[in-house]
Amino acid sequence: MTDVNAEATAARGTRRTMAEEVYLALKRDLITLRHKPGAALTEQGLAERYGSSRVPVREACRRLQQEGLLKAVPYKGYFVDRVSLKDIYDSFELRLALESHALSRAAERATDAELGRLAGLAGTEYTFHDWESYTEFLERNEDFHVQLAALSGNSRLVAVLRDLIGAMQRFFMLGLDLGDFAAEMRGEHEELVALLQAGQVDAAVACLRRQILASRDRILKALASGRIDLPLE
Template sequence: MLNFDLQNHRPLREIVYEQLKRQILTGRITPGTRMMEVELAEEMGVSRTPVREAIRKLEKEGLVTIEPRRGAYASDISVRDMVDTLEVREDLEGLAAALVAGRMTEEQIDELTRIAKNYSSAIKNSETEKMIHYDEQFHRYIVACSGNKTLVQISETVQELALRFRYLFYDDFSRYENMPVEHRQIIEAIKGGDAETARTTADNHVKRLKEFVIQEGEAVFNHQ
């Protein structure tokens, strides 16, 4: 049930929408799950109206599929979906790294390094939630430091899609274990101040993940 005491200053439909969206993105509502208005309303302690509105909004974002006479379902994810998102991430994160190369303050570099170290610790301790959190935070922080509002807005949408992949497939992809080294390489490239080197390093980081998904993704999907 929702905690309305903490959020009662916001419209109910927004709270319900964000809760359902978060559940889909984090895999609590898995792909193909039927989105039953009555059950969701009871579970969240609300009427069906805000749930119905949330489902329609999530359909527009591609997270829910509504089929005539069959109802609403959490949208499926394919290898193609993952590759599409990673292709966009590749260019966006390369651009972000190029923009911040040589321009990040010492404090910002220290913060990015701290995030990278937390990510490495999470991998060593097999803490999946923390791995996902710090991996996402690492890339968001670089984009935020660019100061480019348009890039931040576009990246936010792409990161949300990527978040769904992380939660669904993190345990299966040993690829993530190699990322601490690549994160350090990105930091060093940014510190080095050469925009093209930083862009290429960040590009290659996502490109290697994309190639891994193409090679191993179907096998992982077949086990879902």
């Protein structure tokens, strides 16, 4: 414990640990609905599936539990969190509150160069019924929103928003395959950045609000049309 200022030598190396590997793989499988909402999971089963022992699996599960993708019940196992209408409403409401605030702050602080870099992340689409493209689209979309939030300069806010969006990806996966919204969503990000670059803050906030609520309603509508097992609790 003489190594006092090794504190600075933080996460530099990118060599992945088993726990991290399992975390990423499991999260991916949860988001892509490979593990379906309500399904039961066991540490042993996951360990075999992802090729490790129970210990890294356990760490990954606890993390995903706190992010709201899993639920652990003591001495029983883990259950994939169900998707409820209430959770969808709550999540989008929280997201709106966080992103609205972040956007206002970003408008005050961001430089032209930063906005330019953000614009580079804006062009993102998907193709209907192409499962692979869904995943990539969602990743880019998350990137865009996280980077936008980062321009607020508030790193706590960014961390919270990142976790939230991560937990929300499932919603989109559920919705994307039930209706083709690619055209409808085309250019949303560009529109937002353009307003920011033009310095029209209020319009940008209004635009963001419109987009987020539209996004929510698309999912709700898709879910209402197709019949998906959604215990509304």
